[in-house]
Amino acid sequence: MTTFSDFGLSNEIVKALSNMGFEEPTPIQAQAIPIGMKGKDMIGQAQTGTGKTTAFGVPLLEQIDLNEGIQGLVLAPTRELAVQVAEELNRIGQVKGVRTLPVYGGQDITRQIRALKKHPHIIAATPGRLIDHIERKTIRLSNIKMVVLDEADEMLNMGFIEDIERILSEIKGERQTLLFSATMPKRIQSLAEKFMQEPEMVKVKAKEMTVKNIEQYYMEVHEKQKFDVLCNLLDIQSPELAIVFGRTKKRVDEVVEGLIKRGYSAEGIHGDIPQAKRDQVIRRFKEQTIDIMVATDVAARGLDISGVSHVYNFDIPQDPESYVHRIGRTGRAGNKGLAITFVSPREIDHLKIIESVTKSKMAKKPVPSFKDVVAGNQQATINKLMEVIEKEEHADFKRVAESLLEDTDSVTLLAAAIKLLTKGPDVTPVKLTAVEPIRVRKPKGDRGGRRFNDRSRGGSRDRRDFKGGRDRRTKNRSSNKG
Ligand SMILES: Nc1ncnc2c1ncn2[C@@H]1O[C@H](COP(=O)(O)OP(=O)(O)OP(=O)(O)O)[C@@H](O)[C@H]1O
Numbered sequence: 001m002t003t004f005s006d007f008g009l010s011n012e013i014v015k016a017l018s019n020m021g022f023e024e025p026t027p028i029q030a031q032a033i034p035i036g037m038k039g040k041d042m043i044g045q046a047q048t049g050t051g052k053t054t055a056f057g058v059p060l061l062e063q064i065d066l067n068e069g070i071q072g073l074v075l076a077p078t079r080e081l082a083v084q085v086a087e088e089l090n091r092i093g094q095v096k097g098v099r100t101l102p103v104y105g106g107q108d109i110t111r112q113i114r115a116l117k118k119h120p121h122i123i124a125a126t127p128g129r130l131i132d133h134i135e136r137k138t139i140r141l142s143n144i145k146m147v148v149l150d151e152a153d154e155m156l157n158m159g160f161i162e163d164i165e166r167i168l169s170e171i172k173g174e175r176q177t178l179l180f181s182a183t184m185p186k187r188i189q190s191l192a193e194k195f196m197q198e199p200e201m202v203k204v205k206a207k208e209m210t211v212k213n214i215e216q217y218y219m220e221v222h223e224k225q226k227f228d229v230l231c232n233l234l235d236i237q238s239p240e241l242a243i244v245f246g247r248t249k250k251r252v253d254e255v256v257e258g259l260i261k262r263g264y265s266a267e268g269i270h271g272d273i274p275q276a277k278r279d280q281v282i283r284r285f286k287e288q289t290i291d292i293m294v295a296t297d298v299a300a301r302g303l304d305i306s307g308v309s310h311v312y313n314f315d316i317p318q319d320p321e322s323y324v325h326r327i328g329r330t331g332r333a334g335n336k337g338l339a340i341t342f343v344s345p346r347e348i349d350h351l352k353i354i355e356s357v358t359k360s361k362m363a364k365k366p367v368p369s370f371k372d373v374v375a376g377n378q379q380a381t382i383n384k385l386m387e388v389i390e391k392e393e394h395a396d397f398k399r400v401a402e403s404l405l406e407d408t409d410s411v412t413l414l415a416a417a418i419k420l421l422t423k424g425p426d427v428t429p430v431k432l433t434a435v436e437p438i439r440v441r442k443p444k445g446d447r448g449g450r451r452f453n454d455r456s457r458g459g460s461r462d463r464r465d466f467k468g469g470r471d472r473r474t475k476n477r478s479s480n481k482g
């Protein structure tokens with residue numbers, strides 16, 4: 001068995017990894033850490049949830065000299081991801097004393113400037129805000145030894161290329177550049193050629209782009225039925241935590257509103273929601289104060305939230321990469337997960353393209369019948385009853401129960417209790433604006449498909465959703481949006 005100590009790491013880092021419960025390196029870690037430690041440039045690809053953060057984090061942390069300034073830089077496409085990467089690097093780096101600071105748009109810049117004065121060693125940033133700091137001279141990149149582009153392909157999709165170029169041009173001298181993602185569209189090649197020196201390709205071989213421990217299904221659902229089917233599934237499957245992906249910000253808002261009307265605890269996250277609120281939603285979701293998070297693709301990449309048992313694609317994703325990343329929010333670090341994609345009848349061709357590019361098959365699952373829903377709700381009640389018994393929360397009620405049993409038999413009493421506790425069909429009206437189905441557009445003389453690999457030319461994605469929200473750089477710097 002390979003262990004982390006086989007890589008010639010410092011005792012502090014080995015200890016930190018063991019404190020985190022990482023007993024052995026994952027395949028991408030086993031391949032990437034030795035190459036990273038040699039100082040080589042690298043392109044790393046491995047499936048979602050397989051530990052890419054630690055794969056680049058360890059060689060990065062090992063290079064840090066505690067007496068120097070900012071020496072490492074991780075760029076990420078979204079603000080939440082920058083925060084999460086910083087958290088993970090801080091956990092691994094703490095025994096050694098390495099400090100990582102997240103720097104992202106939407107957060108008070110003076111607060112960031114104050115934090116920068118405490119001399120972090122590594123910055124995990126979204127490109128737009130980092131450029132703000134470079135311009136203000138509150139961050140200097142002159143000592144940078146290593147740059148990591150996490151979710152590099154997504155940063156390209158979002159049009160961050162110029163920002164990245166600008167940032168890298170600020171870094172003089174020798175630098176090691178790493179580029180990581182679960183998906184590597186061909187376009188990455190040009191990025192690599194431009195910014196990297198003879199990069200090693202590290203790819204964890206897998207037949208499918210998605211991990212095996214995620215069960216994948218699709219349901220053929222008419223637009224108008226989607227909301228009721230979602231509610232039924234939530235009742236039947238009672239996910240520990242669920243992420244529901246919708247196509248647009250408006251869609252997310254409407255689904256959240258509908259879910260709340262029907263009594264679910266749900267909140268939304270998308271690019272127009274103020275950063276403080278976005279942070280709060282993520283926090284509440286992690287703490288399981290809410291158990292459903294409805295999101296646009298802003299939450300599709302990199303987020304690692306334990307307990308996410310179900311992903312529902314309320315709207316089918318625009319492209320195969322998005323599908324891979326969305327469903328990859330479940331089934332992480334070897335856990336099981338379930339992903340269900342709603343497909344309207346006219347989107348079946350689009351579904352086939354996703355299946356063929358990702359080389360994974362989604363089994364068709366029938367929409368739940370009325371009987372399934374009733375049975376599901378009853379089962380949920382029974383689970384709740386058994387949980388009370390297990391936790392011994394019923395002691396105070398024993399006396400009442402005994403006195404009730406003097407006049408009524410136990411089966412009758414229990415049946416009445418189950419009836420009372422079981423959720424009936426909730427038909428509270430919910431209004432959703434219909435979205436157009438995604439159609440496969442076949443270019444002349446082409447059977448379609450391939451072009452979906454290359455989103456930069458596809459252009460069908462709702463870009464408006466990303467403005468500001470995904471830290472896109474805006475012209476108006478003073479708004480501090482990027
Ligand atoms: N060696 C290890 N042993 C056990 N758990 C690990 C190990 N390495 C990482 N993990 C855990 O696995 C989870 C997923 O890791 P990470 O977020 O780095 O995945 P990823 O490959 O970057 O996924 P994505 O493509 O979705 O960004 C995290 O909770 C992390 O703490």
Ligand SMILES: [Mg+2]
Pocket residue numbers: 052053150302
């Ligand atoms: Mg990641």
